[in-house]
Amino acid sequence: MPVYTPKVDRTEGLMNIAERKFVYLAVFIAGMTALAVEISASRLIGSVYGNSNLVWASIIGLILIFLAVGYWLGGSLADRHPSPIWMYQLLGWGGFSTGLIPLVSQPILRYAAQAFDELNLGVLFGSFSVVLVLFSVPVTLLGMISPFAIRLLVEDRQSSGKTAGKLYALSTLGSFLGAFLPVLITIPLIGTYRTFYSLGLVVCLTSLVGAWRHKWTLRVLFGSMSLCLLLCIIYLGSRPLKSSLGQIYEGESAYNYIQVLERSGYRYLRLNEGQGIHSMWHESELFYGGPWEQFLAAPFFNLAPDGGVYEPSNVRRIAIIGLAAGTTARQATRVFGPIPIDGYEIDPMVIRIGQEYFGMTLTNLNAIAQDGRWGIAHSPYRYQLIVVDAYLPPYIPWHLTTVEFFQILFERLTEDGVVAVNVGRAPKDRRLIEGFVGTLKVVFPSVYVMDLPGTFNSILYATKSPTRVENFYRNLLAFYQREDIHPLLIEVMQRFVLYQQPLPQSKLVFTDDRAPIEWMTNLLMINFLLSGEVESLQ
Numbered sequence: 001m002p003v004y005t006p007k008v009d010r011t012e013g014l015m016n017i018a019e020r021k022f023v024y025l026a027v028f029i030a031g032m033t034a035l036a037v038e039i040s041a042s043r044l045i046g047s048v049y050g051n052s053n054l055v056w057a058s059i060i061g062l063i064l065i066f067l068a069v070g071y072w073l074g075g076s077l078a079d080r081h082p083s084p085i086w087m088y089q090l091l092g093w094g095g096f097s098t099g100l101i102p103l104v105s106q107p108i109l110r111y112a113a114q115a116f117d118e119l120n121l122g123v124l125f126g127s128f129s130v131v132l133v134l135f136s137v138p139v140t141l142l143g144m145i146s147p148f149a150i151r152l153l154v155e156d157r158q159s160s161g162k163t164a165g166k167l168y169a170l171s172t173l174g175s176f177l178g179a180f181l182p183v184l185i186t187i188p189l190i191g192t193y194r195t196f197y198s199l200g201l202v203v204c205l206t207s208l209v210g211a212w213r214h215k216w217t218l219r220v221l222f223g224s225m226s227l228c229l230l231l232c233i234i235y236l237g238s239r240p241l242k243s244s245l246g247q248i249y250e251g252e253s254a255y256n257y258i259q260v261l262e263r264s265g266y267r268y269l270r271l272n273e274g275q276g277i278h279s280m281w282h283e284s285e286l287f288y289g290g291p292w293e294q295f296l297a298a299p300f301f302n303l304a305p306d307g308g309v310y311e312p313s314n315v316r317r318i319a320i321i322g323l324a325a326g327t328t329a330r331q332a333t334r335v336f337g338p339i340p341i342d343g344y345e346i347d348p349m350v351i352r353i354g355q356e357y358f359g360m361t362l363t364n365l366n367a368i369a370q371d372g373r374w375g376i377a378h379s380p381y382r383y384q385l386i387v388v389d390a391y392l393p394p395y396i397p398w399h400l401t402t403v404e405f406f407q408i409l410f411e412r413l414t415e416d417g418v419v420a421v422n423v424g425r426a427p428k429d430r431r432l433i434e435g436f437v438g439t440l441k442v443v444f445p446s447v448y449v450m451d452l453p454g455t456f457n458s459i460l461y462a463t464k465s466p467t468r469v470e471n472f473y474r475n476l477l478a479f480y481q482r483e484d485i486h487p488l489l490i491e492v493m494q495r496f497v498l499y500q501q502p503l504p505q506s507k508l509v510f511t512d513d514r515a516p517i518e519w520m521t522n523l524l525m526i527n528f529l530l531s532g533e534v535e536s537l538q
Contacts, residue, residue: 015084015152022210023084023149026091027167029206030145031174032181033199037098037142038063040182040199041135043192044105046257046272058132066136070143077144078151085218087148088211092222094141095203099229101134102193103236142203146171188254188349194233201229244270249357253349260357267357269325269350276392278350279325281358286334286488291422291452292327294459295387296335297492298420300475301448301467309478310471312336312489314416315384320344321372321400322390322422325354329365332385335486338364342379344372373399373408382414388421398515401436405512406443406462413464419444421460425451430504432520433458438506449501458501472496 015023041059077086149167154160186195208222248267249260259270266288269279280288287293302310315336320328323343332341341364345351348369354360360367368375372390386409390400399405409419423436433449437460440447444462448469451458476493479485510517 019084019210020153023087023152024167024170026087026206026210027146027149028170028174029203030091030094030142031171032178033095033098033174033203034063034067034139034142035175035178036182036195036199037101037135037139037178039179040187040192040195043182043187043252043257044102044196045132062132063135063139066139067143070140071147073140074144075147075151078148082151084152085211085214087145087152088207088214088218088222090141090144090148091210092204092207092218092225094138094145095200095207096225096229097141097200098138098203099197099200099225099232101138102196103232105134106193138200183254187252190233191252193236197229197232197236201226201233204229249353251349251353253347255347256350258349258353260353269353269358271350271392272395278392279327279354279358281325281327281330286331287491288327289452289454290327291389291455291457291459293331293488293492294450294452294495295328295385295389295420295422296332296489297472297496298385298387298418298461299416300493301418301446301461301463301469301472302416302465303471303474310416310475312485315339317381317383318342318385318387319376319379319381319383319412320387320389321376322388323354323367324350324389325358326360326362326365326367327358328387328389329362330359331488333362333364335489338362340381341365342375342381342383343367344370344375346371373405376412377408379412382412382417384414384417386413386417386419388419391421391423396517396521398510398517399512401439401510401517402512402515403439403442403509406440410443410464415465417464419462421462423458423460425456425458427456430458433460434504434506435508435510435520436460437504438508439510441506442509447503448496449503450496450499451501453495453499459496469500 038059041063042056045055045059074090077090146167150160150164153167154163182195186198190198204222204226208219208226211218211222244259244261246261246263247259248262249258251258256271261268261270265282266285267281268277270276271278277290280290280292282288299312299315300310302314304310304314312335316339318329318332318336318339318341320341320343323329323345326343329341329343333339341362343365345354345367346369351360351367351369354367372388376386388400388409390397406419413419419440421436421440423433425433437447437449440460440462444464445466446463446468448461449458450461472493476490476497479490479493
């Protein structure tokens with residue numbers, strides 16, 4: 001009975017010690033690149049679709065499927081062709097296809113970005129699926145390297161476990177490096193596109209060195225691939241991710257894709273997919289109809305200790321969690337004077353953009369590049385007003401939503417202190433508002449809600465001491481008679497009176513142990529998209 005004998009390349013079994021060590025290096029590079037591609041994919045897609053947990057789940061899930069297919073195919077192919085030539089060809093094509101991702105995806109993502117502004121759901125979902133499929137080729141090819149290397153390096157059964165363990169350890173260490181390399185170094189330093197080109201170049205160069213002694217045709221092939229990707233780094237890496245109308249700045253940090261737009265004298269800060277304005281600036285205007293100025297009404301639910309009018313001068317220090325480019329800080333300085341303002345913004349590049357494009361150069365503003373919860377918990381100061389403007393569905397950091405977080409804010413307030421929170425909603429979905437009200441009422445004795453007209457935002461006010469809404473009306477009536485009150489303060493107080501909402505009765509409470517924010521924001525965003533409504537730039 002004939003027995004099948006796998007076709008074996010003539011180089012099988014001829015690897016010397018140096019070549020065997022290089023196989024280990026190839027496995028390390030493949031593991032690093034596969035994880036770096038996954039991390040970089042979130043930024044490439046996030047500039048259009050955002051970085052919600054749904055986007056992350058899609059990326060991670062499909063990458064794992066592509067790797068699983070690669071492991072299976074790699075093991076099968078290695079048994080048929082146990083030759084380093086085959087492995088280095090797979091590696092080289094995996095690197096080159098990694099470098100091609102930006103070139104192929106760019107026109108698709110540009111089209112999707114336009115569809116996002118128009119809320120064309122069919123184009124959005126179709127483009128998202130196509131872009132994710134683009135990662136199937138490089139990730140599958142990179143996944144084939146580890147089982148191929150095991151087949152090449154295992155000499156006998158007694159050492160097979162040790163060899164496999166060493167290879168998987170190296171691959172995992174490479175993945176560890178790949179998890180941090182794009183986020184901390186390459187994306188902030190050279191951008192997303194150049195990150196993909198550079199990853200592909202490193203892999204192609206690895207395959208070129210590995211295949212150098214085997215065939216001259218492979219030298220030409222991998223050398224040409226490397227040269228092509230090098231030219232992409234030099235000539236194509238600086239192309240903008242988006243070309244939005246009025247765009248005057250585009251950049252990437254470890255946290256965000258950042259845009260600055262200028263239209264009709266107004267400047268807008270947009271992050272990631274751009275469905276939301278994080279800061280605004282105008283040379284002469286202060287009222288923008290957004291949440292920023294509305295925070296300034298918060299202290300006036302209080303009366304003076306003697307029962308009289310609560311004066312703007314009673315506000316002596318403010319904290320802002322979610323400073324962005326400093327819109328609220330500039331407005332507060334005009335209304336309350338140059339009082340100390342501690343602004344917490346986790347992204348230092350956003351702070352720099354605020355200083356350069358949004359006039360965030362106030363001498364009374366202390367801009368702190370730090371997580372807001374940690375920063376406010378370690379602040380030595382107490383505040384009359386703490387602003388929480390760090391939510392934009394679906395980006396709501398759960399640790400800034402809980403009873404424990406609001407208890408920290410409660411302790412950092414003076415007795416007449418107030419917390420003002422900006423919360424998003426969908427046209428017919430107020431569950432997020434209800435959840436925050438239920439959570440705030442556990443900590444604060446008085447809570448108030450208003451909807452911002454023409455937006456999908458609501459402002460929640462929570463006072464440290466018991467207050468009544470009549471206090472607010474009394475202060476506003478007194479301010480009407482005075483010329484020393486800034487008109488912006490009168491405007492935002494009037495808006496509260498006009499758009500105050502009944503306080504919902506909610507039993508939902510967010511805690512550090514259980515805060516189903518992602519579940520709620522996902523439903524909210526689905527309802528928002530299905531509504532067909534969108535907030536436009538003014």
